[in-house]
Amino acid sequence: xxxxxxxxxxxxxxxxxxxxxxxxxxxxxxxxxxxxxxxxxxxxxxxxxxxxxxxxxxxxxxxxxxxxxxxxxxxxxxxxxxxxxxxxxxxxxxxxxxxxxxxxxxxxxxxxxxxxxxxxxxxxxxxxxxxxxxxxxxxxxxxxxxxx
Amino acid sequence: xxxxxxxxxxxxxxxxxxxxxxxxxxxxxxxxxxxxxxxxxxxxxxxxxxxxxxxxxxxxxxxxxxxxxxxxxxxxxxxxxxxxxxxxxxxxxxxxxxxxxxxxxxxxxxxxxxxxxxxxxxxxxxxxxxxxxxxxxxxxxxxxxxxx
DNA sequence: CCGGATCCGTTTCGATACTG
DNA sequence: CAGTATCGAAACGGATCCGG
Numbered sequence: 001x002x003x004x005x006x007x008x009x010x011x012x013x014x015x016x017x018x019x020x021x022x023x024x025x026x027x028x029x030x031x032x033x034x035x036x037x038x039x040x041x042x043x044x045x046x047x048x049x050x051x052x053x054x055x056x057x058x059x060x061x062x063x064x065x066x067x068x069x070x071x072x073x074x075x076x077x078x079x080x081x082x083x084x085x086x087x088x089x090x091x092x093x094x095x096x097x098x099x100x101x102x103x104x105x106x107x108x109x110x111x112x113x114x115x116x117x118x119x120x121x122x123x124x125x126x127x128x129x130x131x132x133x134x135x136x137x138x139x140x141x142x143x144x145x146x147x148x
Numbered sequence: 149x150x151x152x153x154x155x156x157x158x159x160x161x162x163x164x165x166x167x168x169x170x171x172x173x174x175x176x177x178x179x180x181x182x183x184x185x186x187x188x189x190x191x192x193x194x195x196x197x198x199x200x201x202x203x204x205x206x207x208x209x210x211x212x213x214x215x216x217x218x219x220x221x222x223x224x225x226x227x228x229x230x231x232x233x234x235x236x237x238x239x240x241x242x243x244x245x246x247x248x249x250x251x252x253x254x255x256x257x258x259x260x261x262x263x264x265x266x267x268x269x270x271x272x273x274x275x276x277x278x279x280x281x282x283x284x285x286x287x288x289x290x291x292x293x294x295x296x
Numbered sequence: 297c298c299g300g301a302t303c304c305g306t307t308t309c310g311a312t313a314c315t316g
Numbered sequence: 317c318a319g320t321a322t323c324g325a326a327a328c329g330g331a332t333c334c335g336g
Contacts, residue, residue, distance in 0.1 A: 014252050014253065014256060014257050015176070015177075015180060015245070015248045015249060015252045016173070016177060016197075016198050017252055017256045017257075018248070018251060018252040018255065018256060019173045019176060019177075020173075022248060022251065022252075023171065023172060023173035023176050024171060024173075025164070025167045025168075025171035025172075028163070028167060028171050029163075029164060029167075032163060049164075050164050089255060092251065092254075092255075093251065095247045095250070095251075096244065096247040096248060096251060097163070098247075099243045099244040099246075099247050100163045100166070100170060100244060101163060102243070103166060103170065103240065103241065103243075103244060104162050104163045104165055104166040104170075105162070106240075107166065107237055107240075108162060108165045108166060109162050109165075
């Protein structure tokens with residue numbers, strides 16, 4: 001078979017391993033909210049436009065924690081708060097998020113015009129590496145400055 | 149709120165629209181098999197290591213067809229065959245696949261060493277654009293040469 | 297043989313309600 | 317604020333069956 005000798009196919013096969021997180025709607029939306037929205041609290045995630053049911057939310061947050069994408073920290077000042085923060089593994093889904101954004105804006109939102117999607121699209125296309133680095137640095141800053 | 153003025157967040161929100169395909173394990177695996185394995189027949193997909201149940205397979209093939217990612221063509225020479233082929237929309241999930249591969253090899257298969265993942269990883273990182281173009285061209289060639 | 301459809305027990309979803 | 321409890325509806329997935 002052709003694919004037996006195809007290095008690309010051989011090393012692609014294992015994508016299945018990560019798909020219980022990266023092939024799931026809710027975990028992707030949570031990661032999006034953390035990376036781009038700097039969300040960190042249970043109720044912040046619940047406010048997202050997609051209206052994740054609280055059961056799904058707690059389930060997926062635990063999954064993300066168990067898989068090492070995020071960490072959970074109980075508030076020290078505000079003892080009733082629980083902070084969910086991205087680990088490296090979680091933040092490194094950013095390039096994938098960018099592709100998700102590019103694909104979605106192209107095939108589902110192109111008609112909305114540049115006022116809605118244009119700026120970030122051209123930014124991502126013309127200077128993808130820098131765009132990713134900036135968003136990533138932003139999150140690292142946010143995390144460092146955050147007083148729990 | 150910070151995110152209200154964040155163009156990245158505003159245009160990222162709509163990723164949800166595409167997640168019924170791109171946030172689903174089986175559709176992603178089918179797209180992988182088509183893009184990298186040049187699979188095209190029902191039974192070829194069934195042979196994948198992840199063992200997709202035939203019910204899921206037919207369901208997801210129909211979803212991919214309905215969303216415009218692939219087309220379905222009945223065989224003309226071999227009348228009992230049904231060919232599933234990528235449309236542009238399907239092939240353009242390739243950059244996303246590449247990120248999925250990079251992430252998965254990094255976090256789940258790095259210990260396997262370069263013999264398994266190294267070649268394609270460095271290739272993707274150092275010459276990502278060219279790698280994508282090559283895989284894409286390969287599929288276009290395959291599709292053009294295919295006698296149905 | 298190929299491309300599914302059908303059946304059926306099990307799991308998951310998701311909406312609403314409720315609680316420490 | 318950060319979750320559980322509940323419950324009917326939907327989806328899953330393994331096995332089998334079926335028409336061409």
